[in-house]
Amino acid sequence: MTPLITDIRVSIADFAVARAGTRLVTIGLGSCVAIVLYARQYGAGGLAHIMLPHAALSQHTESPGKFASTAVPHMLLQLRALGAVDGFEARLVGGSSMFTQLLPNGSVPLGTRNVLAARSACAAAGIPIVAEDTGGGHGRSVFFDLDDGSITVRSVAAGVVEL
Numbered sequence: 001m002t003p004l005i006t007d008i009r010v011s012i013a014d015f016a017v018a019r020a021g022t023r024l025v026t027i028g029l030g031s032c033v034a035i036v037l038y039a040r041q042y043g044a045g046g047l048a049h050i051m052l053p054h055a056a057l058s059q060h061t062e063s064p065g066k067f068a069s070t071a072v073p074h075m076l077l078q079l080r081a082l083g084a085v086d087g088f089e090a091r092l093v094g095g096s097s098m099f100t101q102l103l104p105n106g107s108v109p110l111g112t113r114n115v116l117a118a119r120s121a122c123a124a125a126g127i128p129i130v131a132e133d134t135g136g137g138h139g140r141s142v143f144f145d146l147d148d149g150s151i152t153v154r155s156v157a158a159g160v161v162e163l
Contacts, residue, residue, distance in 0.1 A: 005147065010034075015048035015065035017078040024144040029094035031111035033118045033134070034142045035068065036091045037075050037127065038149045039084035045146050046075035052110075053117030068117035072125050090122045091163050093142050093153050095134040111135065131163040 010016050010026040018024060020043040026034050029049070038045040048071035055067050064070040076088070095115035115134045122129050131151075133140065138157030145151075151163040 005145070010047050010049050010065075012049050013051045013063045013066035015046060015071050015075055017044065017046035017075055017082060018146055019044050019082060020147050022146045024146070025142065027141045029140045029142065030096050031094070031109065031114060033068070033092055033094040033111075033114040034140075035071055035075075035118050035121070036093070036142070036144050036151060037072070037079065037088050038091075038144075038146075039079060039087050040089070040149055041087050042079075042082070042084035043146060044079050044082045044084040045144060045149065046079055047142065047144050048072070048075060050114060050118065053113045068114065068121040072121040072127070076125060088125075088127045089130045090127045091131045091151055092118050092122075092129060093133045093151070093163070094140055096136050096138055096140070133161050133163060 005023050007023050008016050024047040026049045033050050035048045048065045050068045051066050064074040095111040097109035097111045133153045138155050140153050140155045143152040153161040
């Protein structure tokens with residue numbers, strides 16, 4: 001009999017950590033980025049649905065999952081509380097530039113800035129990024145299975161991608 005997997009939905013500007021037997025899910029990434037951290041040897045991982053590259057861009061900074069610079073350290077704290085102390089790897093999904101025609105010439109799209117901030121946050125924490133499905137002009141949804149660390153990315157434009 002197949003074990004029952006519990007889905008935890010991660011909302012925009014939020015994050016969650018969990019162990020095997022769980023699937024972390026976030027729906028509707030546009031310019032937002034999902035930062036996925038996984039410690040395979042401990043069967044523990046986390047997913048943040050970041051909305052903005054840095055807290056300086058928002059008046060509301062109370063949610064650490066909202067920004068790359070705060071999401072990664074907070075996920076690491078909670079993952080360490082679950083017993084995962086090392087061997088972390090990261091994967092990034094999202095960061096689309098869906099409305100580039102609305103930007104002034106020379107502007108860097110928010111999705112691109114979010115991806116750069118996610119890369120920077122992972123680098124600052126010493127976590128290697130092992131896979132990405134970022135950029136483009138389409139939305140994505142992420143399904144992170146903590147039983148085996150697999151990530152399924154679904155989108156209307158690009159179909160299904162496994163990371």
